[in-house]
Amino acid sequence: MIRFTLVIMFMIPAFTFADTILFGDSKNGGKLHQTSCTACHDSKVYTRKDRKIRSINGLEGRVELCSINLNTHYTDEQNSDIVKYLNDNYYQFK
Numbered sequence: 001m002i003r004f005t006l007v008i009m010f011m012i013p014a015f016t017f018a019d020t021i022l023f024g025d026s027k028n029g030g031k032l033h034q035t036s037c038t039a040c041h042d043s044k045v046y047t048r049k050d051r052k053i054r055s056i057n058g059l060e061g062r063v064e065l066c067s068i069n070l071n072t073h074y075t076d077e078q079n080s081d082i083v084k085y086l087n088d089n090y091y092q093f094k
């Protein structure tokens with residue numbers, strides 16, 4: 001029982017402070033982004049001072065929305081790849 005309690009004690013902080021874990025493939029996301037996402041805006045919208053996206057959830061929502069705009073019908077997996085790419089290269093949300 002003591003051992004079990006110790007394990008739990010060490011696990012809680014590990015979960016609480018873990019970085020956001022994104023499972024996408026950044027490299028593939030980069031390719032998709034290159035082909036589909038530069039028609040209306042370039043990457044400056046991700047780095048401008050008053051950029052709108054403030055959280056990883058916001059980023060996921062925006063990518064989905066822009067993806068729909070585009071009519072590309074990317075799968076959830078492809079959208080995740082793009083989110084990962086954008087987060088790694090621009091937003092860097094933890």
Ligand code: HEC
Nearest residue numbers: 036037039040045046051052053062063066067069070082
């Ligand atoms: C049909 C035009 C269009 C296409 C194509 C498009 N977007 Fe957008 N995107 C917009 C508009 C409009 C905005 C809002 C700009 C603003 O708020 O000034 C935007 C904003 C964004 C933002 C938020 C930037 C910020 O302020 O932080 C992200 C992220 C984004 N787009 C991602 C994508 C991705 C990923 C793709 C490719 C799947 C894509 N966009 C393709 C029109 C487009």
